[in-house]
Amino acid sequence: MSLSQAVRDDLIPRNVAVGERTRSSRNRQEVKALSPTQVKTLLMAARDTRNEALYVVAVHTGLRQGELLGLKWNDVDLDAGKLSVRRSLKVTEDGLNFGPPKNKASRRSVPLNKSAVAALRAHRLRQNEERLSAPRRHNHDLVFPNRIGRPTDHNNLYYR
Secondary structure (H helix, E strand, O other), rough: OHHHHHHHHHOOOOOOOOOOOOOHHHHEEEEOOOOHHHHHHHHHHHHOOOOOOHHHHHHHHHHOOOHHOEEHHEEEEEOOEEEEEEEEEEOOOOOEEOOOOOOOOOOOOEEEOHHHHHHHHHHHHHHHHHHHHOOOOOOOOOOOOOOOOOOOOOOHHHOO
């Protein structure tokens, strides 16, 4: 309305917003959580795979994909059974980069249940074995890195 009035008052030559559709969250489809049966199926399929802990933590905490892939070991306190969301892995023009979580409320401490703690302990052991066996490995201290220690591309995670 302000731009239309500015055109009528000859303050601007044209209303640049004409023809633009407003964004609305009303038209978005509601995200559906997995059913307990689907969760069991997912975790059974992931059992003994490299990303088993990632799926266990995802299911039990509800963290976003970027938050999971941005987790570093210093964000995780297995003895206290909690983790802190401090960053998120984002896709930028320059590739993968870490940035702040989606919004202010996304910076949070998340409790871990016994299943998630056990999965992360086993994951850390496997990760340490990978570090010893890989001759050239980057150390970003990520909880869920790719095979050479760099941030995991979300597309690779999705398609694998």
